[in-house]
Amino acid sequence: MKDYEVIIGLEVHAELSTNTKMYCNCSTEFGADPNTHCCPICTGMPGVLPVLNKKVVEYATKAGLATNCEISRFSKQDRKNYFYPDLPKAYQTSQYDLPLCIGGHLDINVNGEQKRIGITRIHIEEDAGKLIHDAYTGDTLVDMNRCAVPLIEIVSEPDIRSADEAVAYMQTLKSILEYLDVCDCKMQEGSLRCDVNLSVRPRGQKEFGTRTETKNLNSFKAIHNSIEFEIKRQIEEVENGGKIYQETRRWDDAKGIGYAMRTKEDAHDYRYFPEPDLAPIVLSEEYIQNLKDNLPEMPHIKKERYMKDFDLPEYDADILTSSIKTAKFFEEANDICNNPKAVSNWIMGDFTRMLNEKEIEIDESKVTAQNLAELISLIDKGTISSKIAKQVFEDMFETGENAKDIVEKKGLVQMSDEGAIKEIVQKVVDANPQSIADYKAGKDRAIGFLVGQIMKETKGKANPQIVNKLLLEIINK
Amino acid sequence: MDLYSLTLADVAKKIKAKEVSIKEVLDDIYSRIDTVEPKVEAYITLTKEKAYERAQVLQQKLDNGEDIGPLGGVPIAIKDNISTEGVLTTCASKMLENYTPIYNATVINKLEEAGAIVIGKTNMDEFAMGSSTETSKQKETKNPWDLDRVPGGSSGGSAAAVSAQMAYASLGSDTGGSIRQPASYCSVVGLKPTYGLISRFGLIAFASSLDQIGPFARTVEDAALMLNAIAGHDEKDTTSANLEEKDYTKALVNDIKGKVVGIPTDFIREGISPDVKEAYDKAIETLKGLGAEIKEISLEYAKYSLATYYIIATAEASSNLGRYDGIRYGYRAKDFKDLDDLYRKTRTEGFGSEVKRRIMLGTYVLSSGYYDAYYKRAQQVRTLIVNNFRKAFEECDVIMIPTAPKVAFKFGAHDASPLEMYLEDIYTVPVNIAGLPGISIPGGFGENNMPIGIQFIANAFDEMNLLQVAYTFEQNTPYHNEVPTMRGGNN
Helix, strand or coil, rough: CCEEEEEEEEEEEEEEECCEECCCCCCCCCCCCCCCCCCCCCCCCCCCCCCCCCCHHHHHHHHHHHHCEEEEECCCCEEEEECCCCCCCCEEEEECCCCCCCCCEEEECCCEEEEEEEEEEEEECCCEEEEECCCCCEEEECCCCCCCCCEEEEEECCCCHHHHHHHHHHHHHHHHHHHHHCCCCHHHHHHHHEEEEEEEEEECCCCCCHHHHHEEECHHHHHHHHHHHHHHHHHHHCCCCCCCCEEEEEEEECCCEEEEEEEEHCHHHHHHCCCCCCCEEECHHHHHHHHHCCCCCCHHHHHHHHHHHHCHHHHHHHHHHHHHHHHHHHHHHHHHHHHHHHHHHHHHHHHHHHHHCCCCCCCHCCHHHHHHHHHHHHHHCCCCCCCHHHHHHHHHHHHCHHHHHHHHHHHHCCCCCCCHHHHHHHHHHHHHHHHHHHHHHHHHHHHHHHHHHHHHHHHCCCCHHHHHHHHHHCCCC | CCHHHCHHHEEEHHCCCCCCCCCHHHHHHHHHHHHHHCCCCCEHHHECCHHHHHHHHHHHHHHHHCCCCCCCCEEEEEECCCCCCCCCCCCCHHHHHHCCCCCCCCHHHHHCCCCCEEEEEEECCCHHHCCCCCCCCCCCCCCCCCCEEEECCCCCCHHHHCCCCCEEEEEEEECCCCCCHHHHHHCCEEEECCCCCCCCCCEECCCCCCEEEEECCCHHHHHHHHHHHCCCCCCCCCCCCCCCCCCCCHCCCCCCCCCCCEEECCCCCCCHHHHHHHHHHHHHHHHHHHCCCEECCCCCCCCHHHHHHHHHHHHHHHHHHHHHCCCCCCCCCCCCCCCHHHHHHHHHHCCHHHHHHHHHHHHHHHCCCCCCCHHHHHHHHHHHHHHHHHHHCCCEEEEEEEECCCCCCCCCCCCCCCCCEHHCCCCCCCHHCCCEEEEEEEEEHHHHCCEEEEEEEEEEHHHHHHHHHHHHHHHCCHHHHHHCCCCCCCC
16 A cells, blocks of 8 residues: 555634624624524515624634734625525625735644644625434424534644644644634534544645535544545545545544535535625724734643743643643642642642542632642641542542541541550561561561551551551560 | 694694694594595505504693694605615515514604604515506505606605605605605605705615615705604614714705805716606706706716615615525515525515515626625725716815706506616616705696606715705706696596
């Protein structure tokens, strides 16, 4: 088999987290009862006119600035005409030849290597509604709550070469949009999703192969697996002397397969033309400068600051800053307990594992930053051992109670009273003469066994340092 | 007493002075409608119940000593493409034969704030596409001056209702002449304001960059009163201009001494019938006699207006009318196999042939590979026409041209050739292309004693000059005093 090069470009759709829709005052809230967040304007009743939500321009401009794009001082909106029941006006208002942002880039990290991915453009457009197929009656119903929810479409250059790079690009983009607070990035709700354009060519070949477009991928896993699938499919096709058709494809995540939806022959002619109901978008230098000056700290800057200010290893800083939610949690907890490494270890260790198991995000957990900080303070003060702390944390995670209450209720306060510990140590030493003999014969491992027995007797509450000290004193006497 | 023959200004004064009650005015106009409507057929829907309810509320206010507004208690008719909450708004199409809006157009709210009473919705060409009101799927409106002739279009019902004294004034919409041409055919005043002066919110779109709402009235004064009520910025329409509000009745000054009136001789050479030419030449003499300076100007690109118009208007229409798909409201075909079949049948059965012709034209000029040759080019020509007018207004205050090249024609006269019908709009379309204000006022009578309209055009947002010249012309000519004979009709 020949060596193939994979060429990928992503079109990412991000729903902007404005309170109201793109051209009317209806709420953008997700999950409301069908057709309760709509009005004559977003349902395209005869005679209505759109009024552009200024926040949409602001959010999209921020996204452009954060991805190093040139912001257009003059851009316009266009109509993209096609028929579908979820599109009440029979056209989607989008941007065609003069988008709001052009020519940016993002730096991604894959396996420790940095790579720059070009961004062709970012434009604003409205979302469509949703069709709900009633399996029982066979009817198709339209929910127009999502009609005219604002979106940005971020189009990358064909600079991506693998599924891993695509995922890294998407993760970086997600993190930036979250930092900007312009998109809630809930991929499972569809507020961040992407289309993958992919082609393969024998390495060294100049011209691109025919590309396919796989639509509407809404998880990192789906992006990764659909790309792997499509790469394999295209290479096999070419190897077997077949032909790649320019087509739109769907990905079935449950079955793990992609399939063709429509070919170029029956592709729509969208008949784009400038939207006559909306004036062009003209942005002043001051407007753009003002947004630029007030951009929040971006992930890569924050990462460097964490390494410098908190003396954290790059690995820690990278993970903590990859999501604004994690970073906020970290900063809030550290402000209280002033132990960055401990906070970092907790977040990156058990906490993340438990979040992943539950498939929730850090801000959805019952454990607050204050709770974690208090737990760490209890360890730092020697009130509980780190071992006990793990137990306490599991309770915190389940119940949302604070550490102090759990420790008190369960009587988990660490034993540091030397007299009491000494009694137990003596008891264990007396009961295990063989271990003492082993130790004296040079088998250091016997100590471990004895410590274990002592911790068992104290239900893990004995201060390990004191136990160690006293045990050695008694044995070596 | 023939209340219905009064002007809007006069009936409003009588109501305010409590010489007549609002109910009496309504009774009178509806009785006039009962008598004349069977011959003219200007209305699609009458809103009697709502009108009387409103009359009662307004009368109560008036009796309490409150101000009921400059149009207080005056019956007004509305073209059936302007959205009226709770009242059928059909666009004279089968597609919307059962459609009732859940909101009011901004102009309706404004008219009501000024005290007007909506008495009914008027007939029109289907979706405002046509120049004779013959494409209506509802009924055939007749010209009150000769019932065998068309009233013009597309706002034929609104023009005929005012002409036949079945309303004191009405609203129409003008995309390529749809107010001015029927005003000319029916011998009433028809004003198409500057694009952006009136909110389009609630006007069912035909061609968004050309559509504009405007009034029909029996006099220029009445038109100015209507304009006062409906003009102004609307935050729901971002194409509406945010300018200081004016009192257009201040333009009603009977004096045009020193005003420069531009005559584009290179533009009005073609297609004009002798009777219209004669009336036009007479109008020039009248203006001269009143002390205006007549200046020959050139509008070299105006002759491309019609071609430009039929690309831009149809392109926008093809997109604007996409929403009539049978999914949410309006007509839906009965039997269909699948989604595509539902779309195809609904639109095949729901739209008339002129609407379909324009949707197809518009779809074609926007389609991939043709956009540059048609739509883009048309926009470029549009810029040339705009600049042409801009330059002309450096030399004159208003431009005068006929409203239409001929008087009203007989029903069916243009059935064989849609292109001939399109030529009826040759003098009105340039005004829409350039977004300017234009007014048609009675300017004489021609062949078969049919009315002829004279059109004045002013610079953008210069309705003051426009109204002043029109008012002076009207006050010094007798044509507006004539009332239609309602002859014929036995064809």
